[in-house]
Amino acid sequence: MKTMNRGKRGSKAGVALVYAVFGAMIAGGMVAASLTLSLAAEKGAQTKRSSTQARFLAEGGTEAAKKEIQRALANWEQVPSTGTTVIDGQTVNWAIRPTGFDDVVEDDSGIQTIVTGYEIRSTAQVGRFEHETLRYINAQATPLFQFAVFYTNDLEVNPGANMTIGGRVHTNSDMYLTSAGATLTLNTNYVRSVGDMYRYRKDQPSNTAGTVRIRQWVADPFNAAEPTSYYTMWSESQLASMGIGHDGGFDSTFLTGYDANGNEDYTDSGDLLPWGPGALDYWSAPEGYAGGGGNTVKCSDHDVGEAVVPRIGSVSMYEPRTAGDYVYDSASRSYTQVASGTGTHGKGFYFDNAGLVIVVETNGTTWTAYDANGANVTSSIQAVAGAVSTRTIYDARQSNGGSGTVRIVDIDMQKLHLSGKWPSNGLVYAAHKGAGTGTQAKGVRLVNGSTLPAALTVVSENPLYIKGDYNKGSASVSKKPAAIIGDAVNLLSNSWNDTKTATSGLPTATATTYNIAMITGNQDTNGSTYNGGLENLPRFHENWTGKACNIRGSLVNTWNSRYGTAQWVYGGNRYTAPNRNWTYETDFNDVSKLPPFTPMAVSAVDVATL
Secondary structure, eight states, rough: OHHHHHHHHHHHHHHHHHHHHHHHHHHHHHHHHHHHHHHHHHHHHHHHHHHHHHHHHHHHHHHHHHHHHHHHHHHOOOOEEEEEEEEETTTEEEEEEEEEEEEEETTTTTTEEEEEEEEEEEEEEEEEEEEEEEEEEEEEEEGGGGSSSOOOOOOEOOSSSSEEEOOEEEESSOEEEEEESEEEEESSSSSESSSSEEOOOOOOTOOOEEEEEEEEOOOTTTOTSOOOEEEEEOOHHHHHHHTTTOOOOOOOOSSOOBBBBBBSSOOOOOBBBOOHHHHHHHBBBBBOOOOOBBEEEEOOOGGOOOOOOOOOGGSEEEEEEEEEEEEEETTTTTEEEEETOOOOEOOOOOHHHHHEEEEEEETSOOOOETTTTOOBHHHHHHHHSSSSSEEEETTTTTTTSSSOOEEEEEEEEEHHTTTTTOTTTSSSEEEEEESSSGGGGGGGESSSBBSSOOEEEEOOOOEEESSSBOOOOOOOSOOEEEEEESSSSEEOTTTTOOOOOTTSOOOOOOOEEEOOOEEEEEEEBBTOOOOGGGGSBBOOOOOOOEEEEEEEEEEEEEEEEESSSOOOOBBBBBBBBOOOEEEOOOOGGGGGGGGGOOOOEEEEEEEOOO
């Protein structure tokens, strides 16, 4: 019996063992199947990741190629046909082809833009996965001087007296608008900021003084027959007086809006929309306007795109360049020509293309002139005594209020014309070799330029000075398309006579007119150190109190000064501010009436992606 019982237990144990083995086999199969499925899922996920990564890389390459088109067009260079970019360590290839589309279009604010079409193919490979994007874009090249104000860095406006800006206002960065107890008026249908807009001073965020008002949209703000209606960009104190508590003004910080009665519709009396939709609504066309619709104010909330502009090297005598024709000697701060393609530098765009070049040696007194073909024409200009001369003047800003003068070269515009060497292409380039900062900045001054014989653009890598009326015109000579482009722009009145010194006090200015477009450098506001803002972008050196400074043209700041680096300071032996009678030159709305070699701001818009 015991034996039989042991047998039964053994039999049961054997069956259990069989079931255990069978179960293990099933479990093993399930594990194997699960592992297979897991591996398959992982493989599928990896495939999807690689495919997605390749697509994103290709799209990134397309964006890089689009930027390259903008950069090349802005700097007067040939758009490359092929290239590469590296994204997260991966090389992406791209190719660019013109589509043949070219046109000049005018937008709803009156800006004329040269539009050119391009096809971009971008290819990226991740593992065995390759992705190609095909995109069509339109590059839009807009003359910089079709803007009353154009900045690439932060635009700050804080006038101490009433000031009106008539014409388009654009910055590729942030915009700070306020007025020191006065009224700032933007009489335009175009105020654009790629960044944000703020209703306070950048150097003093708690300062929201004065009144800022911006015109509601009309089709042609330059037409006196159009209705004139403004909406206020409310300050913090103005909002408080309306019963709206907000730490800031009606600007990019006003995110939630104000619903006075809490019914969530923002349409009742006392309500105020959040900034994004509010900017579009409040600065749209006036109620009942029959001339169409548009929006005056737009910023990053409305996807305003960057407009690429020429790099500062375009105004340099020489700039770094692969396989250039010149090398730089740091000891003498000079450039020496070498065998073509073996150097480290090349001529800047304006220096290379000028119809007349005037170069002053490091001694500050010896100068040489060349025509468009590189021929030495110094003697021809010297034949008219005083057409070009050198001297020193006191620049209190560059000397930081102390003693020390700046060496300049004077170009007498009327005598230059008499010399017969007025540039046929309308471009003069003048600069000093070996210029530095402070009183070593050196400069170029234009004198006797009340009338100009022809359209003219004057460019220098140094600070530029204008003495007296410039391109004012007369009863017999009309004003011409004219521009100055330099490291800094200094305006001297009709009464300036070079007698100012560190201890002489401020000479008294007289009313002076400058019909010019200007591109000039500036310094950034740094902490509580204000850069002077738009109202002090052109630099002054006299007692202008109560005197009119008349500017009709365009004010552009696309770089920081490299030579005229002294910070803005008001009063003392520097200057006092003029009555700023500044307005946009409406002739520039016609591309055929722009100054010679007007640079472009280049944007790009996608047309189609395949």
